[in-house]
Amino acid sequence: MTRLTDRSRQQKQYLWRRANGIEVFADPAPVRAHIQKLMGWGMTLEMISQGADCSGQAVRFIVDGTFPRAKAELAQRLLAVDHRPRPSQWFALAIGARRRIEALNAMGWQSQYLAERLDIYDRVRLQLMIKQPRIRYTTWHAIHELYEELSDKPGPGRNTMVRARNRGLMPPLAWYDIDIDHPAAIPSRAAIRSHCKNNHALSPDNILISSTGHQSCRECHRIRNRASRRRDTTPAA
Known part of the structure; x- marks a missing residue:
């Protein structure tokens, strides 16, 4: 039995898709605009490629115009990548983690206690981590889980709550039904x-x-x- 080379297999797949009206290539302009929007939020090419399960070089070539057209399947995967952290990504945008920690502060949960629960050295290290544009996915996930546990419970630190609200930090109720991880999201003061x-x-x-x-x-x-x-x-x- 004759074995097909990779090139022959790709050629046959291309002819079959075209014969059945399946788009093989897509206009890269919308994909490029989507990638640039994600990068404007602080995502790196590596984060985007990991979210789309493709090589970073493919994403780079679409962005810089090296590819005059993009494979339709790849274009769909890239357009599906958004701000939400994914387990396949090494890093995530830190803005959602920061908002969660600040919301817990506004509920009276001290940063030192939160840092200890997260197995982080101390509150100073925690604050430095969440002020960065990106954070490790594992850390983001741990903060997400802790927020789900504590967000509906008042913390013991009244002074922490007063200081946080004096700084204008919003409690969890202000983020109810709002995507807290979206960089452009705004908390609802009407909920408070x-x-x-x-x-x-x-x-x-x-x-x-x-x-x-x-x-x-x-x-x-x-x-x-x-x-x-x-x-x-x-x-x-």
């Missing part, structure tokens, strides 16, 4: 109450947090206490 029922601004210095994590308006608490003291000091008729 800005004022209490008596229209007092719920700024970080006007929030009381009970031992169970319940938040209430500090100004309303003062008003109730003053009213209670007046009743106690008013002589009975």
Whole structure:
């Protein structure tokens, strides 16, 4: 039995696809624009090629115009790559990891505790890691899992919460139903109450947090206490 060479096999596949109306090549311009958008977000050619399961050279040749056309199958795989981290990638964009750590800070979880849970040396190293444009996929995944565990539980550090919210950091509720890993995503402030029922601004210095994590308006608490003291000091008729 005669064995086909690689070139003969590719030629037969090409003729078969063309005969059956299957696109063999695609316009590289949309693919190039998509790759450039990903790179604008901070992704490297290596991250993109690993996400598409192809060589970095193929991606580079599409970007610099060396390839006047691209194989349709490769074009589809490249267009399917987006900002979301994939296990096949060594590195991921760090912005989602940073937002998760900051959201947990805004819930009262101290960075030192989070660093210890993540088996990272200390909080300073953790902060340095998440401020980089890219982070190892394994670290991103560990932060993702920790966030899923703690995001609906108030942390023990009230001072951590106050400092985080004074810096404008958004708690997990602000990211509900929003892709926290998307570089262009914006948290929803509407998901967080800005004022209490008596229209007092719920700024970080006007929030009381009970031992169970319940938040209430500090100004309303003062008003109730003053009213209670007046009743106690008013002589009975």
